[in-house]
Amino acid sequence: MKKILQWLAVCVFAVLVFVPALAQAQTVPTTITSFRVTDKNKQDLTSAFTNQDIYLTASWNAQGEVHEGDTFSLGIPDILDFPATNAASFNIYAPDGEVMATAQVTPGRVTITYTAWVEGKDHVQGTLWLAAHVKADAAAGTTTLRLIDEATGQVVETSFETKHYGIIQHEVIAKWGVKTDHGTVEWSVRLNHAADNLTTVVLEDTAQEGTRIIPGSFRLYRVHMDAYSNIDPASWVRVSVPEPTISGSSFTWDLSSVDFQG
Secondary structure, three states, X not given: OOOEEEEOOOOOOOOOOOOOOOXXXXXXXXXXXEEEEEOOOOOEOOEEEOOOEEEEEEEEEEOOOOOOOOEEEEEOOOOXXXXXXXXXXXXXXXXXXXXXXXXXXXXXXXXXXXXXXXXXXXXXXXXXXXXXXXXXXXXXXXXXXXXXXXXXXXXXXXXXXXXXXXXXXXXXXXXXXXXXXXXXXXXXXXXXXXXXXXXXXXXXXEOOOOOOOOOOOEEEEEOOEOOOOOEOHHHOXXXXXXXXXXXXXXXXXXXXXXXXXX
């Protein structure tokens, strides 16, 4: 059985925002002005690996006058996984920091609803950053994504190269980190993919100067993982272990109680 150790330095909360329907609200025509793929740091990318998190970035201009409660919907690609299979909402901010709209994501669609911020404003425009995930079974090669304005029928395309990871060769430990949007870094460690008989495992690490480790953010899971690092979604089992000892930007995590037998 393959095993993975993952510790998290950030908790992500899904916040549902419900916007009351207004009597005068209507679907408004919109022009999509750009559509591109970026990484989690919002830098343009031309290729991505399976199981990689990306952003779909779309900019738009309202074609006419818009009011609070007005909406428009975009059809989004079904060849990607999005953060939630159920409806999830988030805010879209104007340059002045105010909430100009909310976005509600459902399978195959994102619906944008304007707030009172748009009242009395001309040439309303905005940019949507939609987190997505390249599916584990995505085919290698050129992946074409289509964004469709459901009111006007406008179709905008972008593409990137989907890559597959090579086979993992007798790996005992691997570590990687990703910046989040919350001033934190999320670190993951994969332990014992080689399925060796490990005993008295102790994990130690030190974060870079000027950072601190968040107590209570460590999690340990046992999973089934194939040779390409794809995890069976149904296999995640959290393992109960004592909390690590944290000293400033360093920690020591005694995992000697965990059965790491291959």
